[in-house]
Amino acid sequence: MLPGRTSKIEPFAIDHATIGTGDVDGTTLSDMSVVVNETGRIETIAPSDTIGIPAHYHRIDATGKYVAPGLINAHVHLFSDGRPLDPDRATPRAQKRLKSLLSTPGGRAVATSKARTNLTTLLRSGVTTVRTLGDIGYEAVALRRKVESGALLGPRILASGPMLAVPEGHGAPLVALTGEGPDESRRNAETNIDHGVNVLKIAATGGITDAQEPGEAGRPQMDVASMRAICDVAHADDMIVAAHAQSPEGVRAALEAGVDTIEHGAHLNEETLELFADNPHALRGYSALIPTMSAGLALTALPQELTGINDIQAASAKEITDGMIAGARNAHMHGVKVGVGTDSGMTFVTQYSTWRELYLLAHYAGFSAAEAFHAATQGNAEILGISRETGSITVGKSADLLVLDDDPARDLRTLASPKLVVTAGRPVWRPHVRHIESIDAPLDTKL
Ligand SMILES: [Zn+2]
Structure with a gap:
């Protein structure tokens, strides 16, 4: 049984990451730490070389990776x-x-x-x-x-x-x-x-x-x-x-x-x-x-x-x-x-394949990749009335995060294979999904 959302979780920090903010202009912030506390919320966001992190916090080195809102x-x-x-x-x-x-x-x-x-x-x-x-x-x-x-x-x-x-x-x-x-x-x-x-x-x-x-x-x-x-x-x-x-x-x-x-x-x-x-x-x-x-x-x-x-x-x-x-x-x-x-x-x-919808908005409806990513994060949070809780990497919000190989505001396809998913502060390590090849292959070729 997992700890309840109201109960405590293991606090951690993701270090040396580039933050893909989800801003509409595709802003990134390099060499940053995102610290998640025991209530599953974002506690601190600061440059990795200036930040002090309590010794008992678990550390995740994300050098070369991107952290983005879920x-x-x-x-x-x-x-x-x-x-x-x-x-x-x-x-x-x-x-x-x-x-x-x-x-x-x-x-x-x-x-x-x-x-x-x-x-x-x-x-x-x-x-x-x-x-x-x-x-x-x-x-x-x-x-x-x-x-x-x-x-x-x-x-x-x-x-x-x-x-x-x-x-x-x-x-x-x-x-x-x-x-x-x-x-x-x-x-x-x-x-x-x-x-x-x-x-x-x-x-x-x-x-x-x-x-x-x-x-x-x-x-x-x-x-x-x-x-x-x-x-x-x-x-x-x-x-x-x-x-x-x-x-x-x-x-x-x-x-x-x-x-x-x-x-x-x-x-x-x-x-x-x-x-x-x-x-x-x-x-x-x-x-x-x-x-x-x-x-x-x-x-x-x-x-x-x-x-x-x-x-x-x-x-x-x-x-x-x-x-x-x-x-x-x-x-x-x-x-x-x-x-x-x-x-x-x-x-x-x-x-x-939520990532594919972003790709289709970019290829058929005139969105830039950054605009599509913004729409799926900050934009959706506002539309659904949950922007105080989620949608961006902001101190005090729920830690709903992705660790990615690339900048989603430039390469939407990187969203197809997140390296780590964090939901309300709870990590999903090696988040593998079983693909249906008979669906993916024709869509990859035709769209
Ligand atoms: Zn429907």
Whole structure:
């Protein structure tokens, strides 16, 4: 059993490292020591030749290495590992069958054990904070409690529980509670909050994975009043709301309702760009875009024989991914806050490839490497409302750190193989993950 997050840990110092700050301009600080105390927080940051470190602190010599803030993945699903999802299991009938199977005690145990494995993979790949956005039940809440109590070594978790959707809407019934109109939507939001979630997720439009006919993905599903009711409940509890939205109309409606993060996105015009930057109904007065390029590009850049998607999904993926990329590029250009989430667990989006989303933002949406790294650390922390806790190497913050071979603000690929991951002051030595070569190889060649 690991020591609890509230109990003491072995204090240590990482010496002679170059700090990759995660600042938007790619600032580095050379020959520095980062000292972590027994509460798992950063105690001191100073040049290695001037610092005095208590004798009982463990010392890690990081000469030639970089220390950077841990990654934050703002959009993950823990129910799958990225291997192709079978389109035949996405029909309403098949989803209903699977749902009742997973609602038995045995089914719940399977879901929790899968989620736990995927969470460990995320951590070992350098992700020290995740936001789940669509769970089968409350397995991510259970895992969050385990991490917080110290029973499980894992990343910080913001957990959504099931999504909130309209009847037969996106994600329903497998990973969504359904309701019609503001009253039922509010009740579903309250149900999730009663079960301990700390974020909410709305299905504002149809999606690619479970579209049963052409045009269903991206089609608006939940009305503004229902989404507003959900936002009101969440915001009263200081909780942010995410919305899956894959068309210009869907994005607009979600923004009008006061949703805090738009997931995936679409083509944006002047009006929607302004609504992102200044959104009177959002918790903090603005909304952010989380494009999830990994999920879209995997389905459009690779042949259907490989991804296993059907013709309806392939056609939807093409249209939606084009809009998503244009939206991300446009948002970035206009200074709208863009965060980083992969949609892990979706077809060909593994739990260990958060680094690839940064690479895709740089190669398809006009980000510099430093901007992409900033977005996945400081930027995401601000968007998720946790910047006082994490997102940068700052005295007093949680020690969520990576030791890397190179400067991530210049070489994003170095994030694919961290040498050491530290989560809330707890080190993961030799953080190896098991790769799925049949997924990595085609993505490496085609993207
Ligand atoms: Zn998702």
